Structure formats: structure tokens, C-alpha cells
Amino acid sequence: MNRVDDWRRRLAGARVLAVAAPLLAAVAISAYAWEPDPASDGGSAGGVPWTATAGAAMTQLAAQAARPCSPADLGVTVGAAGAYRGSATQELILTNRAQDACFIPGAPSTTLLFDDGGQQVTAPGQFAATRIDFQPGQSAVLLVGAPGTCSSADPSRSKVATRMALGLPVGGSIQVQGVYLDVQCGQSSVVLLAASDAPAAATGPQSALTGSISAPASAARGQVYRYTVTLANPTDQDIPLSPCPSYSQSLSQPAGDGSTGSSGTWLLNCAAAGAIPAHGRVTFEMQLSVPDTMVAGPAKLFWDLEVPGGLAVGSMVTVQ
């Protein structure tokens, strides 16, 4: 079972609680009457009251490129010769220099070139089918390696590749100079192929919000846990809470290969706050239910605004 699915399944019950708890807590919330606080920039002493309105998490669908990369698309930067997972390695950074997205269906076919004219084809290892979708400007790291140790290893037996040729399925190759990979201990292979983050998605004014979390140090099992999140606007313009953004919150504890806890996605109380004033801040009351199934000890409290590049804040909490 996919671990994310497992986490979601574990939380399914807790989410029922999370939905029910606000209703149960409504009486308690009513005690937090929100009134404008002239000493602050739109917040209140207790903060904008929490409301139980379900929100929606951002979808993070990885953009799939429509065409394969050609050698002309990819720039290659030679990184360090290093040591990783038992292999001597050579780092290469591949970057999409094109104006549109492209992909490679797996590790490029890599040939090591030696000064004596010899060649060695590198095995793709576990990365033969690791597809990388490159947005314009996006990079990926390619580590080409060879075993770092063998009983006969000796500097006098070095067999060092100083150039590489990277072949792509569409044809053609990228010639790379200035590498260093000693294959005296065995066959070369791809040790790692991993994309960096895609360039940030288009952001709106709400992405500029900064902020902080203020949370009591302990949370009681079976109770409603209350804390606050303060959104701050560092810009010169008011930031309207329209469209009203969602946020996600969770309180979780590691458990085996997964975790246990409570999470949910809600809408901010935008009707009450309206906007975050320029160079001002507004504090929002938050709450979540602490499942009985959590154990006494530390837990991860996490809150993030569901807008591209949105504020994310966390804190450690002790469950009692």
C-alpha cells in the first residue's frame, strides 16, 4: 500500500472527528467574540475566530512535458568528483535551457571516454526508467559512479574518464569535458538521477504573506487544541482575502513507517478579516481535535496556506 494512502487512511477516522469536533466546540468558540483591536492592524486580542468551513487543498499535479528533450535543450554543468553510497562519483547538473518543457524518459545513455581512446558504456542502474520532466530553467542532478573500492585498488592502477557523452532517445549526444571518474574498481553506473524543484508556479498577492504560529506547548488527547496563526503583510498594498484561501493543519506523530494523528483543510475566516493590511498583521484562531489514539510525547503541529508558495509554519507540541 502506498504510504501516503496509508497515512490518509489512518486519518480518515480522525477527519470525521475533525469535522465533528468543531461542531462540538462551537459553544466554546462563541466565547471568543472577535472585536477590533485598535492596538493592532486589524486583528483582535484573541484573534479572528475559527470557523468550521471545509476548504480545498491545492492540487500538485506534476506538469508533464509534451516533447522529449534534445541535446540542444539541455545544458550540462560539471560538478564535483565525490563519494556517495560506496561509489566514486561525478556530478553533472542538467538544465533545460529551452523556452518550453521537455522530458527525458530515463537516465541518458552515458559513455565514459578515456584519454587513451577507450570507452565504457555506463549502466543505467535503477534509473533506466526514471522520467524527468524539465520545466524551462529546471535542473536535475545526474551522478555517474563506479565502485570506490576493490582489493587491488591503487593509485597506480587508475583508469580515469575525463570526458563523457550523454545520449538522448531523440538522437544526438552531449559532449561533456572536464570530468573525473576512476573505473579501476569496476563497471560504471548511474548512482542518482533526481530533479530539483520546478520553478515556482504563478503566485498571487496571498503568496507574499509571511507569518508565525503561536501554540501552547502541550495538547491533551481527546480534547480540542487551540492555537493561533498570524498572517503578516510585508508589502505596501493591502492583500485581500478574496478569493478566500484554504489552509491545511495537522497534528501528527511518527508511528512505524507512517504516522498517526489528525489533519484537515479549512477556509480562513475571510469574512471576518477581509484583508491583511499593508505592513500589518492579523491573528487567526485555530483549533483541531487531538485523537485519543495519539500517545504521550512529542508531535508535529503544521499549518500551511494553500496558495502557491504559501506560508508554512510548524511547531513541536507535547501530547499528554
Next chain:
Amino acid sequence: MRALLRRPLVAAIAVLLMAASGALQATPVEALPGGGGVTIGKGFDACTAPSTSTMNAWWSGTPWTWIGVYIGGNSRACSQPNLTSSWLNTNYSTGWRFEFLWVGPQAPCTSFANRISYNTSTAYDQGVNNALSVYNALVNLGIGNNALGTPVIYDMEAFNTGSSSCLAAVRSFVNGFVHQMHVAPAQVAGYYGSSCASAVDAMATLSNVPNHINGADWDGNPSTSAISCVASNHWTQHQRLKQYRGGHNETWSGVTLNIDSNCANGPLAPTATNWNNTACL
């Protein structure tokens, strides 16, 4: 004595240079408090420190509580575009703890590009110099309190432990490294490697014994009590980490990383947390 004096001298020169350039005004905000504490819980390491957004995706609702970060050394395999004071501070605020890894020269009987000398005296000095570089890297990363008490692990990849001259060179290197790490402001010196093929247990009898270890033993058992080739009576006082699974992909919150899986029952930066993960004991 030369080594003892080197660090204050380096620091004094750095301060003078910074003052002369006006750089003191730009001193970064402290990234982390200096120091460390025993953490009991699961962590992962990745060749490149992930972006903060990925770290966030891997925090909530996951078993992971700490990350191994390659902070430097001339054999570090991957560049680190994300590793800054701000990155450390932000992720620490979220709750992450850190295993700092240093990948300097490797055993002389290997094919790595940067190697330790077979000459044990030279190897010792190389260890000392790498410890000094560790200190400078920590300060440059904005670790507070002069990085006092901050745990850092030296990454020594597998080598032919049957070669007595090679093993002697590695032991001498580690001896020098640990010695210098313990010079005030002392850090906490660890040793990482293949639990058998990096001769982890052979470091238990050095005059300067590493404070803690991380044994790579990809047997799938997270228990730090069970590390192949490491005697059960060595590093018993919350001094063990174990890398129990090697490179594989995992996806959390829709974000995939290629990681190694680890358990800690030992010191991490900057503070202790007991996640009640008995599987790590």
C-alpha cells in the same frame, strides 16, 4: 599545540577581515543554536538537501523527524543549492533536527578522487585539517555559540579493511579528526561508514574515540543495537545511528525523493527529541 592554537588564530583573522570589509554588518541571523542532543527517531538523508517546500511536504504525517545533510568536504558528491542559514533556521523552526555529514578524503586504498595519505603522520594532519574545515563550515552556516557541542559525522566510504596499511591510515586520520573536533569550542565527532567495510568498530580503540557512529547496514532492521560488525559493548550510551536501508524512492504528500533510511539513538543538532520510536533502540 599548533593545532590547538590554529582555530583561535583562524577566527581572529576572519574577524579582522570581516571588520575591514564591513561584513560584520551583514552577519547572518543565527541559523541554529549550537549544540546537540540525543534524538530517538527516524531520519533520512538525501544527496542534495531538499527545498523547504519539499521538507514541509515530508514533515507532516510522515515517520521522518530528522535529515542527514552533507555540509561539505572535498568528496561531497552533490552540490547544495538549498543549504543556507535560512534553510536550517526555517526547517528547525518546523521541528526538523539535523545530522551534519562531512565527506572529506577517503581511504588511500580506494579509487576515490581525494584520498588520505598512506603516511600515518600525514593522515593524522589531514584529519586535523578536515576538523578545522568542519568548524569553519559550521560557523559559515550560522551555527550559534561558535558551534559548541554541535555533532558532525565524518563520512568514510567502504575500503579494503584487510589492508593493514590502509586501515592504519584511516585510523590515524580519524584520530586526528576527533582530536581536533574536541578542541575548544569542541564539537561532537561522529564516524559514518559501512558498518563492516569502513571498519567502524576499529575506531573504538583509538586514543580519540568518536563520540558516536552511524553504521550503514542495509539489513532493513532499524534497531541501532543491531549493527553488523560493531561490538555490542561499543557506543552504548545513546551514541548510535544506523542507516538501515540504502537508496530508494519514497513519496510523501506527492513529493518523491531518493533517500537512505536511518534511525537515531544518538546526538543530532541542535537539540534532543525523544519520538518514542522503540524500533530505533
